[in-house]
Amino acid sequence: MGSIYNDTNPAFSGPTGGSSLAAFFDSRSDAESAVSRLEDAGVPVARIRLMPGYEAGAKNTGAMSDDRSGFFDALADFFFPDEDRAVYAEGLRRGGFLVQVNDVDDALYETVHDILDDEGSIDMDERADLWSLEDRQQGASNTGFAGQASGGKSSDDLAVSESSFDDARPVAMRDTTHGSAKVRAYTLPGSNEPSDDADRQSQSQSQAQGGSHQSQGFRRDH
Numbered sequence: 001m002g003s004i005y006n007d008t009n010p011a012f013s014g015p016t017g018g019s020s021l022a023a024f025f026d027s028r029s030d031a032e033s034a035v036s037r038l039e040d041a042g043v044p045v046a047r048i049r050l051m052p053g054y055e056a057g058a059k060n061t062g063a064m065s066d067d068r069s070g071f072f073d074a075l076a077d078f079f080f081p082d083e084d085r086a087v088y089a090e091g092l093r094r095g096g097f098l099v100q101v102n103d104v105d106d107a108l109y110e111t112v113h114d115i116l117d118d119e120g121s122i123d124m125d126e127r128a129d130l131w132s133l134e135d136r137q138q139g140a141s142n143t144g145f146a147g148q149a150s151g152g153k154s155s156d157d158l159a160v161s162e163s164s165f166d167d168a169r170p171v172a173m174r175d176t177t178h179g180s181a182k183v184r185a186y187t188l189p190g191s192n193e194p195s196d197d198a199d200r201q202s203q204s205q206s207q208a209q210g211g212s213h214q215s216q217g218f219r220r221d222h
Contacts, residue, residue, distance in 0.1 A: 008050040020186045021112055022100040023121035024091050030120030031097035037115045043108060049100045053092030065093045079172045087128045113183050121182040
């Protein structure tokens with residue numbers, strides 16, 4: 001008997017800071033190893049979430065869940081933009097594992113990023129394009145997930161759950177100046193993140209003069 005998603009940190013009550021990092025894994029062991037390393041590095045447990053997707057039973061290993069909208073709705077309080085939320089939901093439906101670290105401060109930003117990037121995480125842009133191709137080849141009329149804003153597939157060609165337009169939850173913005181191919185960075189509106197490169201440079205210089213630590217910015221193409 002296969003199991004459906006079960007958030008391992010259900011007490012999580014939403015983002016408390018401006019920055020979060022997320023990565024997706026094919027393997028439960030890789031996802032759990034990343035979580036263990038995050039905890040060992042000093043990341044508070046309350047800031048870490050592991051969302052396991054559909055896990056097929058022994059008799060139907062490799063099977064996918066038919067539950068599309070359920071996974072999408074289960075990610076509502078992860079506060080992802082709809083396109084990213086829907087791609088993660090498709091990955092969960094296919095048996096993957098999502099790890100998110102919320103409220104990442106400067107002192108741990110680089111460490112958190114490196115751990116998520118180093119434990120078998122996958123490139124979700126590439127994976128979403130592969131899923132779209134598979135569905136087109138199979139003649140599917142509804143892929144059940146949205147395309148990437150920065151990926152190779154237009155979102156106009158892909159479907160999103162209707163519930164994506166119904167909720168009024170706060171939505172984090174994808175931060176393309178941070179993160180990498182396998183680790184996505186998000187910033188909540190109203191956070192203290194600079195709005196452009198000039199502001200980032202100004203803030204970095206100001207903090208350096210004050211002796212505070214500014215973590216390295218990771219670019220998606222590094």
